[in-house]
Amino acid sequence: MSDARANILARLRAAPRSPLPDRPDWTPPAFGESRLERFRAMLGSVHGEVVETTLAAWPGLLRTLLAERGVRRVLYGPAADVGAQLGRAWTADGDAPTLVPYDRPIEALKAELVHSVEAGVTSVRWGIAETGSLVLWPDAAEPRLMSLLPPLHVAVMAASVLYDSLAQLVAEQGWAGGMPTNALLISGPSKTADIEQTLAYGVHGPKDLLVLVLADQ
Amino acid sequence: MGAEPRAAVGNDFTVRAPQALNDPTLRANFRRAMDGLMSKRAAQFADKPAWDSLRARGAAAKARVLAQLPALLERLEDKCRANGITVHWAETIPEANAIVLEILQKAGARTVIKGKSMVSEEMELNHHLAAHGIQAVESDLGEYIIQLAGEAPSHIVMPCIHKNKAEIARLFAERIPGLGYTEDVDALTAAARAELRGRFAAADAGISGVNFAVAETGTLVLVENEGNGRLSTTLPPLHIALMGIEKLVESLEDLPPLLALLPRSATGQHITTYVNMITHPRRAGELDGPEEVHLVLLDSGRSRVYGDDQLRDTLRCIRCGACMNHCPVYSRVGGHTYKFVYPGPIGKILTPQLEGLDCAGDQPHASTLCNACVEVCPVKIPIADILVRLREESVRPGGGDAVKGGGARRSALETLSWRAWMLIYSRPWAGRLAAWGMTRFGNLLPERLPLLKAWTSVRTKPRFAAKSLHELAREQGYCDE
Numbered sequence: 001m002s003d004a005r006a007n008i009l010a011r012l013r014a015a016p017r018s019p020l021p022d023r024p025d026w027t028p029p030a031f032g033e034s035r036l037e038r039f040r041a042m043l044g045s046v047h048g049e050v051v052e053t054t055l056a057a058w059p060g061l062l063r064t065l066l067a068e069r070g071v072r073r074v075l076y077g078p079a080a081d082v083g084a085q086l087g088r089a090w091t092a093d094g095d096a097p098t099l100v101p102y103d104r105p106i107e108a109l110k111a112e113l114v115h116s117v118e119a120g121v122t123s124v125r126w127g128i129a130e131t132g133s134l135v136l137w138p139d140a141a142e143p144r145l146m147s148l149l150p151p152l153h154v155a156v157m158a159a160s161v162l163y164d165s166l167a168q169l170v171a172e173q174g175w176a177g178g179m180p181t182n183a184l185l186i187s188g189p190s191k192t193a194d195i196e197q198t199l200a201y202g203v204h205g206p207k208d209l210l211v212l213v214l215a216d217q
Numbered sequence: 218m219g220a221e222p223r224a225a226v227g228n229d230f231t232v233r234a235p236q237a238l239n240d241p242t243l244r245a246n247f248r249r250a251m252d253g254l255m256s257k258r259a260a261q262f263a264d265k266p267a268w269d270s271l272r273a274r275g276a277a278a279k280a281r282v283l284a285q286l287p288a289l290l291e292r293l294e295d296k297c298r299a300n301g302i303t304v305h306w307a308e309t310i311p312e313a314n315a316i317v318l319e320i321l322q323k324a325g326a327r328t329v330i331k332g333k334s335m336v337s338e339e340m341e342l343n344h345h346l347a348a349h350g351i352q353a354v355e356s357d358l359g360e361y362i363i364q365l366a367g368e369a370p371s372h373i374v375m376p377c378i379h380k381n382k383a384e385i386a387r388l389f390a391e392r393i394p395g396l397g398y399t400e401d402v403d404a405l406t407a408a409a410r411a412e413l414r415g416r417f418a419a420a421d422a423g424i425s426g427v428n429f430a431v432a433e434t435g436t437l438v439l440v441e442n443e444g445n446g447r448l449s450t451t452l453p454p455l456h457i458a459l460m461g462i463e464k465l466v467e468s469l470e471d472l473p474p475l476l477a478l479l480p481r482s483a484t485g486q487h488i489t490t491y492v493n494m495i496t497h498p499r500r501a502g503e504l505d506g507p508e509e510v511h512l513v514l515l516d517s518g519r520s521r522v523y524g525d526d527q528l529r530d531t532l533r534c535i536r537c538g539a540c541m542n543h544c545p546v547y548s549r550v551g552g553h554t555y556k557f558v559y560p561g562p563i564g565k566i567l568t569p570q571l572e573g574l575d576c577a578g579d580q581p582h583a584s585t586l587c588n589a590c591v592e593v594c595p596v597k598i599p600i601a602d603i604l605v606r607l608r609e610e611s612v613r614p615g616g617g618d619a620v621k622g623g624g625a626r627r628s629a630l631e632t633l634s635w636r637a638w639m640l641i642y643s644r645p646w647a648g649r650l651a652a653w654g655m656t657r658f659g660n661l662l663p664e665r666l667p668l669l670k671a672w673t674s675v676r677t678k679p680r681f682a683a684k685s686l687h688e689l690a691r692e693q694g695y696c697d698e
Contacts (some may be wrong), residue, residue, distance in 0.1 A: 003308075004306040004307055004308040004312060004516070005306040007308055008290075008306060008308060008462065008514075008516045008520050009287050009290065009291070011520035011521065011523070011524065012286050012287040012290075012520050012523055013287050014524070015520075015523050015524045015525075015526070015529075016524075016526045017284070018280070018283055018284050018526050018529065019284060020281060020284040020285065021277045021280050021281060021284070022277070023274060023277050023278070023281070023470075023471075024270065024273045024274055024277055025270065025274075026270045026271055026273070026274035026474055027270075028473065028477075042487065046486075046487075046490070102504060103504075104504065105504050105505070106452070106504055106505040107454075110418055110452075111418075114414055114415075114417070114418045115414070130487075131487045131488040132487075133488060133492075139503070140502045140503050140504060143503065143504040143505045143506075144447075144451050144505050144506055145451055145452065145505045148444055148447050148448065148451065165473065166472075166473040166476065167470070167473035167474070170469050170470065170472070170473060171470065175434075175469050176433055176434060176468065176469045176470075178434075179434045179436050179494065179496040180496065180497075181495075181496060181497040181498075181499065181500055181503060181506060182451070182493070182494065182495055182496070182497075182506060183436075183494040183496070184447075184491065184492065184493060184494070185488065185491070185492035186490065186491060187487070187488045187489070187490055187491075188490050189490070190442070190443055190444040190490060190491075191442050191443070191490055192358045192359075192406060192442060192443050193375075193442075193484070194357070194358040194359035194362065194375060194376075194377055195358070195362075195377075195382055195385055195402050195405055195406070196249075196250075196381055196382045196385075196402070197249075197250055197253050197254075197375075198382070198402040200402050200403050200405075200406040202406075202407075202410065203358055203406050203409065203410055203443045203444070203445075204356065204410060204413065204417075204443045204444040204445040204448055205443070205444025205447065205448075205490075205491075206444075
């Protein structure tokens with residue numbers, strides 16, 4: 001196979017060089033004070049639901065919202081801040097949904113995650129107003145599949161982490177300096193339009209996306 | 218399972234096009250889909266100055282890749298290796314298939330779940346794996362539908378766009394146990410979800426394509442709406458990503474403009490539901506993600522395309538499909554008429570270069586050069602210029618070496634006819650003689666005459682006037698001056 005590499009690179013190097021163009025000016029949009037409004041509108045336009053709450057109130061509010069939806073089994077990351085807060089608030093409450101911890105490798109949890117949990121709760125690292133996107137950098141405390149396998153994804157985001165655009169975020173947070181195992185932009189629930197361009201939600205991932213924005217954070 | 222191998226399919230676009238044109242269901246399915254896609258895209262780019270500057274930025278990002286391609290491929294390889302991703306190079310499709318098979322066999326894999334990958338279609342990977350006892354299941358809903366039907370994709374973004382709801386309902390009722398006939402799209406989607414969930418959980422490996430590979434960080438970027446791409450690259454213990462050697466970006470800063478162009482051009486969405494950026498296999502302490510990630514870089518003719526500095530621009534393509542959505546030919550004949558993996562305008566320039574003008578040489582002619590594709594291309598590929606260039610290459614004396622199969626369409630009769638044409642237009646006596654001859658005898662030419670037949674088979678033969686314009690003018694008293 002080393003021949004393939006050498007042959008391909010040799011052919012490419014033998015080709016005439018084309019000029020290296022500069023990157024022309026391009027300014028991604030900015031939203032100033034209306035950032036959160038834009039975020040909410042864009043996420044809403046792709047079937048995501050945004051609810052404003054506070055750091056102290058969200059676990060209680062979530063409990064109510066899940067009760068309305070009849071959700072009883074909730075996947076959480078006990079080692080993450082969001083998961084720990086949920087654990088503290090709900091364990092004392094006998095009527096709260098069952099918390100299923102994602103604390104073992106997926107191989108040991110596959111059946112539960114693929115077929116049984118009804119919601120997954122994760123934090124959000126940043127938000128992007130332009131496209132109404134959540135940025136997740138999953139880690140050991142909040143693994144990748146938490147936001148994908150359960151039919152409902154609940155994402156908890158501080159209002160202060162909202163950026164105007166991906167370009168702004170990548171530049172200001174220095175992404176080029178080190179990327180995580182997996183970085184995700186999530187904009188709405190899983191969807192398809194493969195059958196006659198008719199939108200259907202939850203084809204493989206979550207059918208619903210609920211974003212709790214902590215206005216005081 | 219899957220489409221019949223390409224070798225078994227009829228070769229000639231010219232033969233297949235009239236059959237497609239006479240299929241009213243197909244015509245209706247494409248018309249509806251293309252109209253929807255065009256209007257959604259137009260709404261995204263209503264702000265003309267914003268479109269112009271975004272597009273210039275995206276085109277420059279891809280032009281920068283081509284200007285530095287060998288060095289960027291090496292940088293990508295270095296970065297991926299450092300990140301723990303194994304990089305493989307394949308010059309040909311058989312080599313790429315052998316690499317994938319070997320990785321799977323080494324891991325003892327029997328079942329594979331696939332995210333959407335046009336390179337895997339190029340490789341006819343599913344057939345190759347099936348021949349070696351490995352079952353590959355497509356998980357993108359559109360790909361799953363056509364795999365059930367045993368067909369090939371008819372569009373690079375929406376593979377089952379040629380089928381309507383009723384056709385899919387019948388297919389599902391036949392092939393999914395326990396599901397009756399229903400045209401309810403939510404019910405059909407839920408049935409596919411239920412079928413595929415178990416497949417994801419049981420799969421020994423996941424295979425995906427790559428939309429952009431970032432050389433700066435060794436990151437593989439995949440865009441999708443369904444989540445099947447994320448599942449395929451996260452749930453199984455092994456992930457194999459397939460990409461053509463041109464699908465790079467130099468650095469992360471080039472990613473936002475291209476991500477702003479791709480989904481808006483493709484489906485008229487601001488952004489896809491998921492943008493999945495993969496930089497490492499599962500690291501110590503992490504609870505999910507594949508333990509092993511492999512990246513296969515496929516050449517298969519691309520480095521040859523790169524050898525010509527005009528044709529090279531073909532390799533800027535980010536596979537959005539806007540050119541086909543806006544093509545008056547594609548929207549009438551559909552994707553299967555092109556026979557090869559990439560249909561529509563981009564296919565008309567890419568396929569003859571990858572496969573050779575000797576077997577796909579009629580494709581550059583399947584265009585009116587109306588320029589619609591050029592106007593919508595988000596990375597400014599000069600498709601019409603390349604179409605004209607390929608037409609020239611297909612009749613170049615001696616073939617030339619710019620394109621595989623160059624000169625394949627050259628015919629003695631056509632060459633002679635053009636020589637005569639040149640003579641008529643460069644020598645006044647020859648022009649006068651030809652005009653006199655055509656006005657007197659032109660109407661006696663039989664419709665079935667070679668060359669003329671190509672025109673008259675689909676059009677009424679023109680009637681020559683009894684006298685030329687010059688003769689009429691002279692009779693009216695005008696003189697040559």
